[in-house]
Structure formats: C-alpha cells, structure tokens
Amino acid sequence: MPIKTVTTEIFQKEFGTRGSYPSLFDCSDNLRYIVKHSQLKRNYNHLINELIAVQLAKAISIPVPDFRLVQINQNILPNDYIFSAGKPSGLGFGSQFLVGNIITVPDIDTIIAISKSKKNEITEDLIKICAFDIWLRNSDRSPNNPNLLFQEKRGIIRLYAIDHSSIFSELNYLDLFREIDQIPTIGENLVDEELFSYIYFNYGLFFEKVKTDICKKIENVKEEEIQEILDNIPKEWNLKQQEIESIFNFINKRKTEVENHFNYLLKEIGL
Numbered sequence: 001m002p003i004k005t006v007t008t009e010i011f012q013k014e015f016g017t018r019g020s021y022p023s024l025f026d027c028s029d030n031l032r033y034i035v036k037h038s039q040l041k042r043n044y045n046h047l048i049n050e051l052i053a054v055q056l057a058k059a060i061s062i063p064v065p066d067f068r069l070v071q072i073n074q075n076i077l078p079n080d081y082i083f084s085a086g087k088p089s090g091l092g093f094g095s096q097f098l099v100g101n102i103i104t105v106p107d108i109d110t111i112i113a114i115s116k117s118k119k120n121e122i123t124e125d126l127i128k129i130c131a132f133d134i135w136l137r138n139s140d141r142s143p144n145n146p147n148l149l150f151q152e153k154r155g156i157i158r159l160y161a162i163d164h165s166s167i168f169s170e171l172n173y174l175d176l177f178r179e180i181d182q183i184p185t186i187g188e189n190l191v192d193e194e195l196f197s198y199i200y201f202n203y204g205l206f207f208e209k210v211k212t213d214i215c216k217k218i219e220n221v222k223e224e225e226i227q228e229i230l231d232n233i234p235k236e237w238n239l240k241q242q243e244i245e246s247i248f249n250f251i252n253k254r255k256t257e258v259e260n261h262f263n264y265l266l267k268e269i270g271l
Contacts, residue, residue, distance in 0.1 A: 003051070003232050005069040006094065008035070011077055014084060020046055020165055021085040024097065027070060033094030035070045036165070040086035044237040045173075046165035047093045052247070053136060053164030054095075055229040060217045062132050063125055063158045065149075069234060070094035091236050095162065100153030108143045108195045114150055114159075115199070122150070123203055125159035128214045130190050132161065134265075135218050135258045136251070137179055140166035143192045168250065173243035176250040183261045186268055193269040200271050215259035226251050 010026035015034065022036045038044050050067075057064045070092045077087060105111055115122050129148070133141050140163060141147045149160040169179050186192075199207055226248055233239050 001228075003055075003067075003069050004029075005071055005091075006031075006033070007071045008073045008076060011081075014081070016084070017163075020163075021083070023083075023088050025070065025072075025094070027068070027094065029068070032097040033068060033070055034097055035072065035088065035092045035094045037072060037085075037088040037092040038090055038237075041090070042086075044239070048233055048237055048239055049165050049167045050093045050095075051233060052229060052251075053138075053167050055232065056136070056221070056226075056251070057132060057161065057164075059221060059225055059229075060128075060132070060214065062128050063160045064095075065098055065160055065162065066096040068094045068096075091234055098149060098151055098160065100151050103150040105146045105148040105150055105159075107146065108190070108192050111146065111148070111190075112195060112198055120203075120206065121157045122159050123199055123207070124210050126190070127199070127207065127210045129159070129161045131211065131214045131218060131258050131262055133189050134184055134261050135254055136164075136167040137169045137182070137184065137254070138164060138167045139169050139188055140164075141190060142188055143190065143195070146190060168247070173239075173246045176246045180250050180253050181257070183264055186265065189265070191262070191265040191269065196266065196269060196271060200266075211262060212259070215262060218255050218258050221255055223248075223252055 006027040006029045008025040008027055012024035014021055014023045020036050022034045024032065025035050026032050036047055036050060038047060054064045054067045072088045072090060072092050074089055111126065147163040149162055151158050151160060168176055171179060230244050230248060
C-alpha cells in the first residue's frame, strides 16, 4: 500500500537529538509530526531505515507511531533559526507526535517499574519489540537508551518503539551480507539480565507464548510483503537497485533465525 504524503504548514521547533536532529511540524492533515530530513541531501539512509522499519513493524503488530512521508515547505521556516543539521528540505520521514499521558522511557529500571504496574500489556509489547530488534539488527535500543515511549490514553496502554535509524547495524547496504547471520550481543539490545529475569520469573508461560508467537509471525512475513515495503521507498532518496536487493536478502534471511537468536541471548543471561 502506498505511503500517504503530507505537507508541512507550521514549524514548531528542532529537537536536539544527536545525529538526526528532527523537527516538529504541524502538517496539512491537521496532525503534528516529528520529521527527519536528508540533512542537505547528505543522509538519506536514516530516512530509508525509518520507513522500512515502521512498515515491517506495522506488518507484525509492533506498536509504532503512525507515519507519513512529509514534503517540507521551506517557505514556512524562520530565516533566523539556526538548524543543527542544515535547513530541512525535500521529502522527509514523519512520525506522528503522540498525545495523551506520554512517558519517555530512559532506562530499564523504568521499564521494570511500568511492567509491575501495567502487567501484561507492556510486557507483551516489550517482548515483541526485542524480537523485532533482533530481526533487523537495531543497534540503537539498549538498556541505557531504550528508545521507547509509554502511552496511556483513554484506558489504552501501549509501549511504542521509536527511532529506527540504526537498523542493519548502521552498515552500508552493500555490506549487509557481513551481518546477515550475526547474533546480537548482550548490551546492544534490551535482552538484559535484570529486566528479563524479572519478566521470565513473573510471567512464565505468558512470556514463552508471546516470544514464540512473535517469532513465528516474523518468520511468516511473505517475500511479497517485503518487496512491497521496499517499493514504497521514494525515488528521491536515491536507493540503488543493488542496495534494494541487499536489503531484501538481509530481511528475508534473518526472519527465519529470530527465535534461535532470541533463545541464545536468553541462555547467555542465564535463562
């Protein structure tokens, strides 16, 4: 399914997130988006990675904010504003700004505290996100940098995965074959001894069922779905055919190994 495009209408601010430096815009669909841009056409990869990741996440019911392609109207940008990564321009990636009771999760202690009070909903989301990160080799979600948002809105509780610029181990796309069989190491993901010992011993059979179900769901993602997701990458982002094929092979090959890799990591932390 093609990705919808909106246009920026009101600039709010730039975030100080190192590396991506996204900006907050009100857009033509009357919604607010956190928008990453190409940084003066120097960095399309972080846009490509975001768009691939959120589409795959939606395909397997991983909670991520809704998203759009965002056409940035430079005429609305203030002339006296100093942008950290260049003035936003062109076609960017927009992640919908979440509303309601939002908590940015700073570390695993916060995850454990939330899990204790919110029970199954948060634990299920967390296990699914861990499997997702193993699949795509996300190198930017760790115990001290979870890149998670907790939302409680009208009685619905969710743990959202955000910021997927660093999937594929941040490698150049033509080098992905080097990592295609690699198991993530402890410390570069959320499979942490303290956190998962708590989950394992408090949720038992529920933990095993969620882990098995999400790994099977990942394995069952069809090649046609992966190709459709890659076909949605805008031409403006300059992804070459050889790079598309390399990304496809990486995603398709690793989907069958997620459960084995997950179990290996659990064994490494003594579970």
